[in-house]
Amino acid sequence: MPLSRWCASVSLVKGDMRDWPGTGDTFDAVVIACCSVSHMLTLDDRRRTWATAFRLLRPGGVFILDVRVPDLATLAEAQRVRPRAFVDLDIDATRRTVGEEARLLRCTATTNEPHLQRADVRLLYDRFDQRALA
Known part of the structure; x- marks a missing residue:
């Protein structure tokens, strides 16, 4: 997918990554930035986050996680x-x-x-x- 497609129409939407109800729209990408996923302490929180992300993705969309691995x-x-x-x-x-x-x-x-x-x-x-x- 060319980068120009992403840059032409990027909109940021804020919400709880575990249970975001959304607006009924689906997205080309779901991004969880700033190592936020590292702050989820329970398996249930992670499971709900993954389910929410995939529910909000259009077919062929991408799920992007920012995860830092320490030395x-x-x-x-x-x-x-x-x-x-x-x-x-x-x-x-x-x-x-x-x-x-x-x-x-x-x-x-x-x-x-x-x-x-x-x-x-x-x-x-x-x-x-x-x-x-x-």
């Missing part, structure tokens, strides 16, 4: 070593030196589990040494 090696490493995000400087009340308070770097380390819609957030403390910055 699995990077994803595995991210699960093993949690990235730290700096939050604040805290006072270490257990270790005070004469004339100077010991300081701690407070950081968070988060592991996301999108398939469970859960995040594990941990607070981590590291000793802060002002001399290391000099």
